[in-house]
Each structure stands twice: as structure tokens, then as C-alpha cells.
Amino acid sequence: MPSPGAQARARKLADRIKVIVAETLELKVKDPRLGFVTITDTRVTGDFREATIFYTVYGTDDERAGTAAALESAKGVLRSEVGRQTGVKHTPSLTFVADALPETSKSIEDLLAKAAAADAELHRRAEGAQYAGDADPYRKPPEPDDEDDEG
Numbered sequence: 001m002p003s004p005g006a007q008a009r010a011r012k013l014a015d016r017i018k019v020i021v022a023e024t025l026e027l028k029v030k031d032p033r034l035g036f037v038t039i040t041d042t043r044v045t046g047d048f049r050e051a052t053i054f055y056t057v058y059g060t061d062d063e064r065a066g067t068a069a070a071l072e073s074a075k076g077v078l079r080s081e082v083g084r085q086t087g088v089k090h091t092p093s094l095t096f097v098a099d100a101l102p103e104t105s106k107s108i109e110d111l112l113a114k115a116a117a118a119d120a121e122l123h124r125r126a127e128g129a130q131y132a133g134d135a136d137p138y139r140k141p142p143e144p145d146d147e148d149d150e151g
Contacts, residue, residue: 010044017051017082017092018042024081029074033066035059040099044092051082051092054099064098071096 022039041054057067071078075094083091131137 006046010046010048013048013086013088013092014042014044014051016086017044017053017094020082020085021053021078021094024078025074028081029070029077031070031074033070034074035063035067037067037071048088049090049092050095052095052097054097056099068096068098 018039018041021042025034025037025039036058038056038058039053040056043052043054044050055067055071057064059067075096079091079094082094
């Protein structure tokens with residue numbers, strides 16, 4: 001297990017790689033297949049040899065596939081830029097992974113909408129509801145009669 005210092009360096013390098021890749025994609029990579037891509041996260045192994053870059057693409061399945069192909073073909077340019085700007089001894093190899101964030105958030109939104117609808121239905125049914133028994137079902141001690149006190 002890497003030391004806390006190595007973990008911190010790996011996080012800093014991952015953050016730096018994320019920025020470099022995003023800027024390079026925006027400014028230098030002119031592949032027409034590259035869609036509206038967002039770099040969401042980057043993780044670097046403890047030995048700094050491999051970097052996994054997570055991304056999302058706005059668009060259709062064809063646009064996502066085109067962007068994946070464009071990222072693969074631009075991998076060499078991106079890795080060179082990462083090596084040049086980070087100055088690390090061994091430039092990490094880059095692996096691009098499509099982030100499941102949009103699909104996950106869509107399913108969560110659907111579940112929240114279902115829960116809200118069920119909640120609204122429950123409140124609608126509860127509006128005219130009455131207690132099945134007494135309004136106050138708890139037993140109380142009998143109240144003393146005034147007649148018993150006099151005798």
C-alpha cells in the first residue's frame with residue numbers, strides 16, 4: 001500500500017493530468033469525431049505508471065462512439081503533452097473510460113420521480129382518512145367522580 005505522501009502526490013498528479021488533458025482536447029486536438037466531451041475524473045496508480053481518465057460525452061450513441069475513437073487516436077498527443085507539462089520521470093500511460101455518470105443520474109432522477117409520485121398518492125389518500133378506533137387510543141386512569149368524594 002502506498003504511503004500517505006505517495007497517495008497525495010498521486011492525487012495531485014491526477015488533478016494536473018485532468019486539467020492538461022481537458023485543455024489539450026479543447027485547444028490542440030482538432031479531430032472532427034471529438035464531441036462535446038467533459039473530463040470528469042482522473043486516477044493515477046501508486047507507482048505513477050498508469051492514469052485512468054474518466055469522461056462523459058453529450059450526444060447520441062454514435063457521437064459517444066466517435067469521441068471514444070477520437071480519444072484513442074489522440075492518446076499519443078495527449079500523453080506527450082502530459083509528459084511535457086508535468087515533468088515526471090516516467091509519463092503515465094493513459095486509459096480513457098466512459099463515465100457512467102449521466103446514465104446513473106438519469107436512473108436516480110427516475111427513481112426520485114417515482115418516489116415523489118408515490119408520496120403524493122399517499123398524501124392524497126390520507127386527506128379524508130379517519131382513525132379506525134378512537135382518536136386517542138391510549139388508556140387513561142378513570143377520573144374520580146364527585147359523588148365518591150362526598151361519601
